[in-house]
Amino acid sequence: MELLAVRLKQNAHCTVGDLARELGVSERTISRDLSLMRDQGMQIDADRGRGGGVRLDRNWGVGRMNLSYAEAVDLLISLAVTEQMNSPMFLANLDSIRRQLVASFSPAKREMVDRLKSRILVGVTASTYVQAGTSPPPKPIVQALHQAFTDQETLAIRYQREDGETSSREIEPHYLLLKYPVWYVVAQDHLRNASRTFRCDRILAASRTGTHFRLLPKEAFQLTPDGDELVM
CATH class of the missing domain: 1.10.10.10 (Winged helix-like DNA-binding domain superfamily/Winged helix DNA-binding domain)
Incomplete structure (x- = not known):
């Protein structure tokens, strides 16, 4: 149809x-x-x-949009990120869009969305040096990371450092950090048994493990600048 x-x-x-x-x-x-x-x-x-x-009728569909719960959550979170970036363009109707989306959720789902939004952090814009060396991660990696983050599930990754060295790790993706346009995963790293931040475009492979983790508060992750990178 x-x-x-x-x-x-x-x-x-x-x-x-x-x-x-x-x-x-x-x-x-x-x-x-x-x-x-x-x-x-x-x-x-x-x-x-x-x-x-x-x-x-050519006007049919205006104001009508059938979104799945997952799609609506993604849209709400995208709106929240846009607002946090304080972009002056195209923000006039965001409040109205957000209210309509939120109104379609049950109270329990609204609480879930609020928790997800609180786990997305927005920092300063990435330096030109970092931006020059970044590229969008492949879609399968993005999907695996997205689902693991949403479901609080440990993720098995293959990661490449700036110097080219690669390693296999299992990480708990607690928070996502945007230093526009570069995304980072703020995670607990099982290999090092410590907190680490991983640049998403340096993840070479990712797969969900089926093991869930308990969310740690932001205070447990101390982000400090290290040149053009971020370390924990």
């Missing part, structure tokens, strides 16, 4: 027959899908008479 909705919105006028031929299905299937779309609240207009067409 998604393809059908897109097709209807793109074209001001098309018949059931046209749609059936274009999408490779029967006219009966198109008619059934149109009925289901109307049941879901989509505004579908139809012209009466021989050769009449159907169309989806």
Whole structure:
């Protein structure tokens, strides 16, 4: 039905027959899908008479967005990061967007979101030296890190230091730190049995272990500057 909705919105006028031929299905299937779309609240207009067409109201969908819980959480956290960065652009409607998203959550889920937001730290912008040597981490690594962070799950990683030396570690991703545009993981490192900060783009591989950890307070992690890097 998604393809059908897109097709209807793109074209001001098309018949059931046209749609059936274009999408490779029967006219009966198109008619059934149109009925289901109307049941879901989509505004579908139809012209009466021989050769009449159907169309989806071009204004349908404005103000409507079906997000999963995980997607809504990501959006809320992104809004929070944007606000913490104090960017003057495109902030006028953030309060309204946030209120609408939060209103869709149960009290228990709102508390979960607040806890996640409190675990994301925003620091000063990264130096030009650091920015010149960074690149976006591969998507599978980002996904593994994201899930481990959200679920408070230990992560097995392969990490490369600035001098090129690599090591295998198990880390507890307690906090995420953004020194725009570079992300760091503030973690408990099982290999060193100590706190460490890892630059996300230097993680070469990452996999979840299924082992969960108890969150430590921010005070347990003392961040100190060390040139253009961060150490614990």
